[in-house]
Amino acid sequence: MTDILNALTLLANFLIIPGLTYGSQLALGALGVTLVYGVLRFSNFAQGETMAFGAMITILVTWGLQSIGVSIKPLPTALIAIPIGITVTAILTLAIDKVVYRYHRERRANPVIFLIVSIGVMFFMGGLIRFIIGPGDQIFFDGTRFILKAQEFKEMTGLNEGLSLKMTQAVTIAIALIIVTAMFWFLNHTRTGKSMRAYSDNEDLALLSGIDPDRVVMVTWIIVAALATVGGTLYGLDKSFKPFVYMQLLLPIFASAIVGGVGNPVGAIAGGYVIAFSELILTFAYKKVLLYLGPDNLELDSLIQFLGTDYKIAVSFIILVIVLVIKPTGLFSGKTI
Amino acid sequence: MAAFYHQYRNQILFSVMAGLLLAVAVIQGLSVSLTILNLCLISAIMSLGVNIQWGYAGLFNVGVMGFAALGGLAGVLISMPPVSEAWQAGGLGIVLGLIITTGTIAASLYTWSRVKYSKRQRYWAIAGIVILGYALLRVFFDPSVTAIEAINPSVTGYLGGLGLPILIAWPVGALFAAGVAFVIGKIALGLRSDYLAIATLGISEIIIFCIKNEEWLTRGVKNVNGLPRPVPYEIELQQAQWFQEWALDFGMPVDDASAIFVKICYALLFIVVIAVLLWLSETALKSPWGRMMRAIRDNETAAAAMGKDVTWQHLRVFTLGSAVIGLAGAMLTTLDGQFTPVGYNPLRFTFLIWVMVIIGGSGNNWGAVIGGFFIWFFWIEAEPIGLWLIETLTSGMARESAVRAHLLEGAAHMRLMTVGIILLVALRYAPEGLIPEKKRQ
Numbered sequence: 001m002t003d004i005l006n007a008l009t010l011l012a013n014f015l016i017i018p019g020l021t022y023g024s025q026l027a028l029g030a031l032g033v034t035l036v037y038g039v040l041r042f043s044n045f046a047q048g049e050t051m052a053f054g055a056m057i058t059i060l061v062t063w064g065l066q067s068i069g070v071s072i073k074p075l076p077t078a079l080i081a082i083p084i085g086i087t088v089t090a091i092l093t094l095a096i097d098k099v100v101y102r103y104h105r106e107r108r109a110n111p112v113i114f115l116i117v118s119i120g121v122m123f124f125m126g127g128l129i130r131f132i133i134g135p136g137d138q139i140f141f142d143g144t145r146f147i148l149k150a151q152e153f154k155e156m157t158g159l160n161e162g163l164s165l166k167m168t169q170a171v172t173i174a175i176a177l178i179i180v181t182a183m184f185w186f187l188n189h190t191r192t193g194k195s196m197r198a199y200s201d202n203e204d205l206a207l208l209s210g211i212d213p214d215r216v217v218m219v220t221w222i223i224v225a226a227l228a229t230v231g232g233t234l235y236g237l238d239k240s241f242k243p244f245v246y247m248q249l250l251l252p253i254f255a256s257a258i259v260g261g262v263g264n265p266v267g268a269i270a271g272g273y274v275i276a277f278s279e280l281i282l283t284f285a286y287k288k289v290l291l292y293l294g295p296d297n298l299e300l301d302s303l304i305q306f307l308g309t310d311y312k313i314a315v316s317f318i319i320l321v322i323v324l325v326i327k328p329t330g331l332f333s334g335k336t337i
Numbered sequence: 338m339a340a341f342y343h344q345y346r347n348q349i350l351f352s353v354m355a356g357l358l359l360a361v362a363v364i365q366g367l368s369v370s371l372t373i374l375n376l377c378l379i380s381a382i383m384s385l386g387v388n389i390q391w392g393y394a395g396l397f398n399v400g401v402m403g404f405a406a407l408g409g410l411a412g413v414l415i416s417m418p419p420v421s422e423a424w425q426a427g428g429l430g431i432v433l434g435l436i437i438t439t440g441t442i443a444a445s446l447y448t449w450s451r452v453k454y455s456k457r458q459r460y461w462a463i464a465g466i467v468i469l470g471y472a473l474l475r476v477f478f479d480p481s482v483t484a485i486e487a488i489n490p491s492v493t494g495y496l497g498g499l500g501l502p503i504l505i506a507w508p509v510g511a512l513f514a515a516g517v518a519f520v521i522g523k524i525a526l527g528l529r530s531d532y533l534a535i536a537t538l539g540i541s542e543i544i545i546f547c548i549k550n551e552e553w554l555t556r557g558v559k560n561v562n563g564l565p566r567p568v569p570y571e572i573e574l575q576q577a578q579w580f581q582e583w584a585l586d587f588g589m590p591v592d593d594a595s596a597i598f599v600k601i602c603y604a605l606l607f608i609v610v611i612a613v614l615l616w617l618s619e620t621a622l623k624s625p626w627g628r629m630m631r632a633i634r635d636n637e638t639a640a641a642a643m644g645k646d647v648t649w650q651h652l653r654v655f656t657l658g659s660a661v662i663g664l665a666g667a668m669l670t671t672l673d674g675q676f677t678p679v680g681y682n683p684l685r686f687t688f689l690i691w692v693m694v695i696i697g698g699s700g701n702n703w704g705a706v707i708g709g710f711f712i713w714f715f716w717i718e719a720e721p722i723g724l725w726l727i728e729t730l731t732s733g734m735a736r737e738s739a740v741r742a743h744l745l746e747g748a749a750h751m752r753l754m755t756v757g758i759i760l761l762v763a764l765r766y767a768p769e770g771l772i773p774e775k776k777r778q
Contacts, residue, residue, distance in 0.1 A: 042531070043531040043534065043535065045534075100761055100765075103765055104764075104765075110395075111530060111531060112395065112397050112530050112531070112534075113764065115397060115530075115531055115534055116397070116691070116695075116760065116764060117760075117761060117764055119399075119688060119691075119757075119760065120757045120758070120760035120761040120764065121757065121761070122757065123684070123688065123753050123754065123756050123757030123760065124754055124757035124758055124761070125757075126753050126754075126757070127750050127751065127752070127753035127754025127755070127757060128754060130750035130753065131750045131751070131754065134746070135750070247683075248542075250538070251535075251538060251539050251542060254535045254538075255535075255539075258532070258535065306471075308550070310546065310550045311543075311546065311550070313539075313542055313543065313546060314543050314546065316539070317539035317540070317542075317543055320535070320536070320539060321524055321536070324524050324525060324528060324532060324536070325524060326460070328528050328529075328532070
């Protein structure tokens with residue numbers, strides 16, 4: 001019995017909690033991609049950099065707050081800096097839309113052109129971020145590190161394996177939940193949200209019904225900025241902030257959006273968790289779990305790991321390929337929000 | 338004036354380019370100028386490859402880096418001498434692993450084509466085959482890999498290559514890239530256009546991860562140095578009687594003369610390749626096939642209605658373009674004389690090439706070539722210019738001012754921003770490029 005509990009604790013500690021955390025971060029990113037796809041109808045390659053930009057602004061504000069002694073211990077100070085991060089990022093995305101995307105939108109350019117344009121934006125933002133904060137690692141976490149320490153858990157339960165819950169993990173899951181609920185409420189119950197859905201469903205019909213396209217586009221960019229800032233900051237709090245990493249997040253984010261069905265917000269969230277858990281399940285070393293569960297004299301030479309952790313990135317790609325081959329529309333098919 | 342420019346646009350642009358290279362030769366030396374020229378030629382070939390995909394067919398490939406790296410890998414696998422101890426230690430396991438992989442893929446494909454009555458059964462059967470194959474693979478592969486990497490890791494630690502002349506690697510590199518492109522195209526083409534972009538982005542990242550991590554094959558981050566050359570070595574030239582006399586005739590020190598001679602040899606080789614490619618591309622564009630590709634690009638629905646198999650043609654042209662990129666990748670490794678997996682980054686190997694095509698003129702082969710020349714030239718020369726600019730701008734500030742230090746440090750990241758801005762400006766104000774596509778009837 002204790003063996004089974006030990007194995008379960010091990011899985012919870014290294015698979016379930018990190019999976020939920022990482023999945024929430026991916027879901028926030030994928031939601032942004034899906035919203036842009038649904039309303040503006042292109043794949044936004046600048047999503048990763050938008051997340052990095054939002055996180056960067058939040059970090060700068062956090063440093064400012066820390067230096068004047070503001071703190072909301074045990075929670076990280078970054079949480080009160082997020083609204084400012086969102087505001088600045090929203091201003092940037094709106095400015096970029098006005099200067100860059102709008103021209104192509106008015107000409108009804110091919111989606112591929114938008115894609116290339118978004119890559120141009122990605123580089124511009126990437127350069128801006130590295131110019132302001134530099135390419136290095138930035139640590140901005142403060143507050144209590146652990147809610148539940150492995151040692152405490154061991155003493156509490158008397159098991160061999162510890163279960164720990166980091167503050168960042170709890171904060172990530174809680175905030176993602178709040179943001180996602182708020183977004184769905186907005187989309188389903190407010191006038192603006194409904195007009196966004198109508199616009200995404202059928203642009204011409206929506207225009208005929210008197211929906212103001214500029215307003216829809218503006219609201220979309222603001223929501224995207226908010227999602228990106230929160231997602232980027234949570235990722236930075238949980239791991240660490242490094243501009244380069246956000247560019248690498250692009251593939252899992254797109255995979256999440258496509259796996260769920262591009263343009264479908266529910267799908268984006270589900271996709272985020274699918275990708276996160278697959279990554280962890282395939283790169284987790286099962287040796288210890290099997291030692292607990294197997295017969296007492298079991299001996300294992302290898303780590304029982306499907307893929308080396310270096311190949312994390314390949315997992316999202318493999319899932320992407322499987323989905324493209326089997327069901328290109330994704331799990332929750334749909335192109336409307 | 339404008340009419341004159343339009344009539345002789347190509348000649349003028351290429352003369353300007355030649356003038357720029359000459360200016361560098363005068364200011365920074367002939368050797369620097371030739372180095373830039375050689376890389377310009379390779380960039381031009383890469384941008385020809387991207388132009389085949391984008392300009393002819395409107396396919397957006399975000400994985401140029403991966404295909405170029407595959408070409409580079411071919412350089413190692415063909416030209417390096419085999420490491421016989423490594424082959425003895427783990428060659429058998431690797432070969433068995435390859436056989437198992439091929440067998441698994443063949444079995445999966447066979448099942449896919451055979452089991453038609455139930456989709457679910459098909460998926461489960463294939464999943465079973467893949468898992469079994471993968472487990473078997475690991476059993477044979479892992480010990481061999483450890484054994485190979487243990488053999489003299491500071492010098493070899495990998496299987497080595499075939500020990501053939503490196504020129505053979507060029508077509509082989511093209512073949513490697515074409516093979517991967519075919520598989521990716523098969524999966525992602527025929528779906529929405531942005532799926533190809535995402536799929537190529539993914540595969541290129543994975544290729545780079547593989548060549549960084551699979552040390553038994555590529556030595557990973559330890560790099561493979563000293564690839565054999567298709568042209569003579571400087572040291573041989575310096576000792577040759579005829580060369581010493583020849584250098585004396587030109588009034589140049591033998592050291593400098595030999596370096597320049599080697600670079601000229603490379604340049605000649607590359608010019609031959611680019612000339613052949615340009616001739617082939619131009620012929621292809623003028624042919625009925627080129628006409629069909631343009632028809633497909635401009636209106637897929639109409640072309641499909643005329644009975645053209647759009648997806649199949651896309652697959653062909655995508656594979657072809659990637660092959661050209663692979664060729665360029667192999668040429669680059671040859672020129673460098675080494676294979677450095679960490680050197681592949683998307684900015685330099687994917688997006689810069691894209692900027693070349695868009696600035697040069699998508700759909701026009703000469704445009705792609707001139708774009709490759711111009712953009713590479715400014716890519717190389719931008720750093721000294723940018724640094725100088727920032728230094729001049731901040732010269733009013735105090736020496737030890739933090740702002741000035743920050744700006745100087747940030748100058749390196751200006752490249753990233755500049756590439757982005759150039760792309761955005763070009764797409765908005767000059768989507769046709771320097772040499773626009775010819776309007777053919």
